[in-house]
Amino acid sequence: MGLMDQVELPKPVKYVFNWGRKYSLWCFNFGLACCAIEFIAASTSRHDFIRHGVIPFAHGPRQADLLVVSGTLTDKMAPAVKRLYDEMPEPKYVISFGSCSNCGGPYWDSYSVTKGVDQIIPVDVYVPGCPPRPEALLDGIMKLQDRIQGESLKDRIAAVRRDPANIGAEAGMALDAQSLHTAAPAELGSGG
Amino acid sequence: MSDLDVREQLLQGTAPGEGLAIELVGDGDLVTADMSLSIGPAHPATHGVFRVVFEMDGERILRAKPVIGYMHRGFEKLAEYRDYRQIMALVNRHDWLSGFSNELGVALAVEQMLEMEVPERAQWIRMLMAEWNRILNHLMFIGSFALELGAITPMFYAFREREDIQHLMESATGGRLHFTYNQVGGVKIDLPRGFLAESARVSKLTRSRMPDYDDLVLGNEIFRGRTVDIGPLPTDVALSLGVTGPALHATGLAEDSRVTEPYLKYGDIDVEVPVGRNGDAYDRFAVLLGRIRVSLDIIDQIHDHMTSGPVNQKLPKMVKAPEGATYVRTENPLGQLGYWLESDGGRTPWRLKMRTPSFSNVQAIPYLVQGQLLPDAISILGSVFFVVGDIDR
Numbered sequence: 001m002g003l004m005d006q007v008e009l010p011k012p013v014k015y016v017f018n019w020g021r022k023y024s025l026w027c028f029n030f031g032l033a034c035c036a037i038e039f040i041a042a043s044t045s046r047h048d049f050i051r052h053g054v055i056p057f058a059h060g061p062r063q064a065d066l067l068v069v070s071g072t073l074t075d076k077m078a079p080a081v082k083r084l085y086d087e088m089p090e091p092k093y094v095i096s097f098g099s100c101s102n103c104g105g106p107y108w109d110s111y112s113v114t115k116g117v118d119q120i121i122p123v124d125v126y127v128p129g130c131p132p133r134p135e136a137l138l139d140g141i142m143k144l145q146d147r148i149q150g151e152s153l154k155d156r157i158a159a160v161r162r163d164p165a166n167i168g169a170e171a172g173m174a175l176d177a178q179s180l181h182t183a184a185p186a187e188l189g190s191g192g
Numbered sequence: 193m194s195d196l197d198v199r200e201q202l203l204q205g206t207a208p209g210e211g212l213a214i215e216l217v218g219d220g221d222l223v224t225a226d227m228s229l230s231i232g233p234a235h236p237a238t239h240g241v242f243r244v245v246f247e248m249d250g251e252r253i254l255r256a257k258p259v260i261g262y263m264h265r266g267f268e269k270l271a272e273y274r275d276y277r278q279i280m281a282l283v284n285r286h287d288w289l290s291g292f293s294n295e296l297g298v299a300l301a302v303e304q305m306l307e308m309e310v311p312e313r314a315q316w317i318r319m320l321m322a323e324w325n326r327i328l329n330h331l332m333f334i335g336s337f338a339l340e341l342g343a344i345t346p347m348f349y350a351f352r353e354r355e356d357i358q359h360l361m362e363s364a365t366g367g368r369l370h371f372t373y374n375q376v377g378g379v380k381i382d383l384p385r386g387f388l389a390e391s392a393r394v395s396k397l398t399r400s401r402m403p404d405y406d407d408l409v410l411g412n413e414i415f416r417g418r419t420v421d422i423g424p425l426p427t428d429v430a431l432s433l434g435v436t437g438p439a440l441h442a443t444g445l446a447e448d449s450r451v452t453e454p455y456l457k458y459g460d461i462d463v464e465v466p467v468g469r470n471g472d473a474y475d476r477f478a479v480l481l482g483r484i485r486v487s488l489d490i491i492d493q494i495h496d497h498m499t500s501g502p503v504n505q506k507l508p509k510m511v512k513a514p515e516g517a518t519y520v521r522t523e524n525p526l527g528q529l530g531y532w533l534e535s536d537g538g539r540t541p542w543r544l545k546m547r548t549p550s551f552s553n554v555q556a557i558p559y560l561v562q563g564q565l566l567p568d569a570i571s572i573l574g575s576v577f578f579v580v581g582d583i584d585r
Contacts, residue, residue, distance in 0.1 A: 030234060032241055033263060033581055034288035034369055037332065041358075041368075044351035072581075077241055077262045080233055106282060109273065110266040131369055 023053030028064035032071025035098035042134035072100035240580030271544040287582035295374040314378035329525035378504030423572035425471035434552035437527025443471035473575035550582035
C-alpha cells in the first residue's frame, strides 16, 4: 500500500478518501449454495445494490475489494476460499452472507461442513438468514460502508497484519490450495 | 522457463508433469504434452462449486472428468438425525432452486408409509406450488445459461419474473427459496385470501412476457451459433446414463412421471411434454422454455379445479413411520427425483437415500464434451442443467 499504511491521513482528506472507497466496492461473489441465488437477486433490478456502489463484476479476486461468501462452506472447499481471499489486495472486506457461512446453519451437525467461514478468514459483516432476503444483504452492505467511512486505513492494515488468521497464510493453508490443483492430473489418470 | 526448455525436459522425462498422467503427443521436435485444464471449483460457468478437469489437445477436449463433492453436506446422514417434520426443512435445500418439489417427495413417501389420505385441496395446492416452483427453477437456468454465453440481459429479465413469482409464493408460504410449506398429511396453512386471483394475474403476466425470451435469446443469431448442433445427446445414451428431465426430453423422448406415472392429481389434468429433435444445447434450452409454458397451462387448469376443504390433518405429537421401506419418484424441475425411505419404526428415518436428477445428468458431461472445442464446453456445461447441491447432496 506504500504510504497509506504508514501515514495517518489528515481528517478532511481521510473523509473524502473513505467516501470514495465505500461507494466503489468491487465485489467478488463467492457463490457456494442457495444464498448465491439471493445474492444474484440482490444485484438485479428489483433490489439493485449497484445503486449503493457495489459492483458485482469483479473479474476475479485480484480486482476485488469485497468478498461475499454466500452459502455453505465445506471442508473440501475451504482451502479454495482461503486462497482466493489471500489473492485479494488490501484493503479487503468480507461479508459472510447466510447462516451456513456464519456458523454452519442447518448443517451444524454435519461431518463435512465448515462451521463458519470466520474459522479461516476474518469477516467484517455477518448477514443472518437461511437464506437472508436481498434486503438483508443491502443492510449488511450499508453497515460495511459505515464501517469503511469511519475507519483509518493505517489502523486497518495494521490490524489485518496482526490477525492470527493471516499469520503463516502462505505456508499453511496456501499449501493445501496448491495440492488441490496439482492433484488433478493424477486423479484423471486413475479414473481413465 | 521458455517453451523450448519445457519441450527439452519433456523429451528427457524430467518435466514438472512427469509422473502424472500426461501423455506426449507427436514425435521429434514437435512433441508436446496434452494440457490438463481445471475449470472450477469456483468458476462462473459451473454455476456453483463444480469442477471439471479437461484434458486438452490444443483447443480440443480429449477427455473430461467431473470432480464433485465440493458441496457435500451429508444430507442423507443428517436425515437420519432429524424427525419427519424437521426433514422438510432439510431436504428443500439440496436442490436449492426447487425447494418445494423436494419437500413434496419426502411428504409423499412418509404418507405412503403411513397409508395416509391427503385432503383434495391440499393436493391441488401442492400441485400449484410445485408448478410455480418449476417455473422459478427454469427461469433461473434461462438467465444463467444466456449469461454463460456472454449475454447479461436475459438474467435481468428472468429475475423480473422470478421476483413476481417469489413474492406470490412468499405470500402463502413465507419463504422465497426454501418454503417448508409441505407437512406430512397436507400443507402447513391454507392459502391466504385472494391468492388464486393473484396467482392468475401473475400467470397471465408471465405468459405475456414469454415472447421476450423467444426474441432475446432463442432467435438471437449469436445464441443459435453457439448452441445449434453443439453437444447432441442421443436418446439411448441419455437413457443408459440415467439422464432425465429437460435434458432427456430434448432428445425426443417424452418420459415425464407427471404423465407416465401420475402422482397427486396430475392424472386429472392435461400435461403436455415438450420435446426436442436431437438433444443439442439449443433443444435443451428450447425445451426449458416450452416447459414454462406447459407449467403455466397447468396452473390455469389448477385454478379451475381448486376445491375447498381442509388442507391438512391432525397429526400425533410425534410422527412415526411404520417399519418398512418405500420409494417415491416425482418429476422435479431438473428430472426424476427419487427418495428411498426406510424406517425401523422410530422417530427418525433409518435411511433416506436420494436419487437426484443433477447427479445423473452430469454423468453425460464427459460424453458430451469429448472432441468438442473448449468454448463449446461452456454451452454444454450450461445446458445440462444441474444444481451443485443436488449433485453432491
